[in-house]
Amino acid sequence: MSEDRALVEDVLAGRAGAFERLVRQYQGLCWHIIDRMVRHPDDTRELCQEAFLRVHQCLHQYRFESALKSWIGQVAYSVAKRHLERKRIPIVEPVAGDDDGEVFSPMDTVSDGFDLEAATADDEMAALLHAQIEALPPLQRTLLTLYHLEEVPIVEIARMTGIAEGTIKSHLFRSRALLRERLQARMGAHA
Amino acid sequence: MNHDDRDSPTPKGAGIDPREWEAQERALRAERLKLDAGHGDARTAQYRVIARALRQPPVSPMPDDFAAQVAARVAGAPRLDERVEAWLQRLLSGLLAVVAAGALAMYGPQWMPAFTGLLPDGAGAVTGWAGAVALCAAMTWGLQHLRRDDGAGGVPG
Numbered sequence: 001m002s003e004d005r006a007l008v009e010d011v012l013a014g015r016a017g018a019f020e021r022l023v024r025q026y027q028g029l030c031w032h033i034i035d036r037m038v039r040h041p042d043d044t045r046e047l048c049q050e051a052f053l054r055v056h057q058c059l060h061q062y063r064f065e066s067a068l069k070s071w072i073g074q075v076a077y078s079v080a081k082r083h084l085e086r087k088r089i090p091i092v093e094p095v096a097g098d099d100d101g102e103v104f105s106p107m108d109t110v111s112d113g114f115d116l117e118a119a120t121a122d123d124e125m126a127a128l129l130h131a132q133i134e135a136l137p138p139l140q141r142t143l144l145t146l147y148h149l150e151e152v153p154i155v156e157i158a159r160m161t162g163i164a165e166g167t168i169k170s171h172l173f174r175s176r177a178l179l180r181e182r183l184q185a186r187m188g189a190h191a
Numbered sequence: 192m193n194h195d196d197r198d199s200p201t202p203k204g205a206g207i208d209p210r211e212w213e214a215q216e217r218a219l220r221a222e223r224l225k226l227d228a229g230h231g232d233a234r235t236a237q238y239r240v241i242a243r244a245l246r247q248p249p250v251s252p253m254p255d256d257f258a259a260q261v262a263a264r265v266a267g268a269p270r271l272d273e274r275v276e277a278w279l280q281r282l283l284s285g286l287l288a289v290v291a292a293g294a295l296a297m298y299g300p301q302w303m304p305a306f307t308g309l310l311p312d313g314a315g316a317v318t319g320w321a322g323a324v325a326l327c328a329a330m331t332w333g334l335q336h337l338r339r340d341d342g343a344g345g346v347p348g
Contacts, residue, residue, distance in 0.1 A: 020262035027257055028248075035249040044251050052261045129244040148219065148245035173207045176215045179241045 004068035011059055023052050029069060029150055030076040033160075036141040037080035037091070039134065051079040066159055073152070073160040077142070084138060092139040092171075125186060132182045140175040143168055218242045284336075 007025070010018035030051050035044045055075050062071050084091050133141060139161075146152045146160070154172075158165045217231055218238030231239070254260065 017262075019265055020258045023258035023261045027253065027261075031251075031253045031257075032249060035251045039251075041251040045254065045257075048253075048257070049261050049264060053265060056265045125240070126244060129241060130247075133244060144245050145249070148242060149248060151223070169212075170207060173212055173215065176238065176241055177211060179244075180237050183237055183240060 005064060008059060008062060008064075008068065011056070019056060022055070026069065026072045027052075029073055032145050032149060033073060033076040033142055034080045036145045037077070037138045038083060039138075043083065047079050047083055048076070051076045054079065067156070069152075070156045070159045073146070073156075074162075077160050080138075080142075089138070091137060093137045125183070128186050129179065129183065132179055136175055136178075139163075140171050143171050144175055147172060214238055215242075222246060281336075 007018065007022055011022055027048070030048050031044065034047045034051065035041075038044055038047060051072075055072055058075075062068070081091060133144070136144070143157060143161075146157050147154070152160070154165050154168050157163075157168055161168070211234075214232075214234045215238050217235045219242050220226075221231060221235065222239055222242040228236070228239075
């Protein structure tokens with residue numbers, strides 16, 4: 001947090017290279033959030049720049065109440081979300097079982113003897129998984145990326161996105177279970 | 192940012208199977224810690240394949256000089272308070288011009304005889320030319336001002 005404070009103060013004081021340092025530090029997070037949301041390289045670049053311009057304009061409003069990473073992630077998420085809303089692209093799709101309280105579990109189809117090394121070495125399987133990740137709705141893709149790739153805790157993801165922790169967990173659970181179902185179907189097809 | 196068990200206790204309700212959630216979280220931790228492939232059961236192993244795929248960054252490449260590009264763009268863009276100041280200045284200038292024009296329209300006929308009385312004979316033509324020059328100067332100044340303000344804009348949002 002003290003590093004955040006020093007960096008923010010440097011940027012606000014207009015010290016040479018400070019803002020570029022800030023961008024360099026958080027560009028990966030910003031890029032991953034926006035890219036997962038919009039899935040378009042040109043839009044990602046433009047929106048990522050827009051997010052950092054907004055960070056620069058509004059940095060004086062940052063009160064150090066959360067980590068700078070969360071604050072910047074929040075800006076990136078809102079920029080991408082607004083872009084999708086303008087294009088009328090839904091960021092989340094209803095999932096079966098949401099309303100009736102049905103417990104979603106692919107546990108019944110577990111088979112023993114799964115070979116992890118063989119599975120990860122299978123290029124086709126990896127390609128299939130990536131395609132399935134890409135096919136998820138924007139919000140689910142983004143939540144998975146924040147949680148798995150960026151290692152952002154759920155409480156911080158909730159701050160970034162404004163979504164309740166329970167809802168985030170539900171999305172994470174269902175998305176991962178769905179991916180596992182698809183993985184199993186693929187393995188079944190191979191067997 | 193560190194992640195530990197406190198961040199993701201097994202959620203209750205919301206249609207989530209606690210055992211399945213635990214398997215997902217075990218797989219996530221195993222991938223982060225790069226534990227041996229033999230660690231955990233078959234279910235966890237399947238989730239590890241998924242966790243591994245999820246830890247790979249998206250495919251769109253980020254330009255190498257992205258940070259420098261953004262910093263250069265920011266250097267050419269005014270801050271929010273500067274933009275507010277510019278807009279306020281423009282608004283007040285416009286207001287002043289409107290008030291001045293109104294005052295001239297209302298009280299001009301009363302003032303003109305006093306001014307023309309001060310001028311020597313044949314001053315009517317001189318006044319006309321002086322007015323035209325003043326108008327041209329005002330228009331040039333106004334256009335330059337507007338162009339400068341437009342060039343300074345360009346920050347999205």
